[in-house]
Amino acid sequence: MNKKERFEAFVSYFKEAFPEPQTELNYSNPFELVVAVVLSAQCTDVRINKVTPALFEAFPTPKHMAQGSFEEIFELIRSVSYPNNKAKHLMGLSKMIMDDFGGEVPEKHEDLIKLPGVGRKTANVVVSVLYNQPAMAVDTHVFRVSKRLGLVTQTAKSPLEVEKQLVRHIPEEYVHKAHHWLILHGRYVCLARSPKCIECKITHFCRYWEKLEA
Numbered sequence: 001m002n003k004k005e006r007f008e009a010f011v012s013y014f015k016e017a018f019p020e021p022q023t024e025l026n027y028s029n030p031f032e033l034v035v036a037v038v039l040s041a042q043c044t045d046v047r048i049n050k051v052t053p054a055l056f057e058a059f060p061t062p063k064h065m066a067q068g069s070f071e072e073i074f075e076l077i078r079s080v081s082y083p084n085n086k087a088k089h090l091m092g093l094s095k096m097i098m099d100d101f102g103g104e105v106p107e108k109h110e111d112l113i114k115l116p117g118v119g120r121k122t123a124n125v126v127v128s129v130l131y132n133q134p135a136m137a138v139d140t141h142v143f144r145v146s147k148r149l150g151l152v153t154q155t156a157k158s159p160l161e162v163e164k165q166l167v168r169h170i171p172e173e174y175v176h177k178a179h180h181w182l183i184l185h186g187r188y189v190c191l192a193r194s195p196k197c198i199e200c201k202i203t204h205f206c207r208y209w210e211k212l213e214a
């Protein structure tokens with residue numbers, strides 16, 4: 001199977017199996033999504049969803065969070081990874097949203113990455129989830145699964161390289177969905193240490209499986 005066929009099989013399978021994939025982070029507006037995505041770095045969505053209800057109740061808007069104290073925010077997020085840095089990022093990004101963006105989460109990728117704690121990956125998640133833009137956020141699941149499937153070259157070293165290869169081959173209308181497809185498959189089936197190949201539904205276009213069978 002060549003690369004073109006593999007990508008076609010990938011889109012064909014997932015658009016039928018998961019036509020409307022969603023992020024597993026709970027949020028109800030753009031500000032909450034940015035906060036949840038920043039908190040989710042190197043942490044699980046399950047853990048983030050446990051802390052955000054109280055956090056969003058205490059600080060429902062950027063204005064409230066910008067006026068909050070480090071101690072108050074830290075206390076509410078202390079169970080996530082790197083709470084110290086993340087509390088500083090939440091204060092910083094809230095202040096910047098108030099000072100530079102009129103209290104609204106910016107819509108452009110180039111503006112989002114100016115916010116403290118928001119890198120390329122986080123900005124890609126935000127624009128793809130909120131605005132269905134063809135941005136591919138490459139986290140550890142996307143990186144691993146796209147390589148195992150053979151969608152990207154085995155020699156791809158960085159998330160940016162993987163992102164570019166995926167975006168080049170996936171039809172634009174499916175890029176924002178493909179991000180979720182790869183994450184969810186990596187989270188529940190194609191696990192890092194022990195991929196569940198026996199119960200996997202996409203062995204028919206998986207390069208890793210081809211090699212196992214060879």
Ligand code: SF4
Nearest residue numbers: 190195197200206208
């Ligand atoms: S066959 Fe195995 S390696 Fe390939 S996608 Fe499925 S779980 Fe992952």
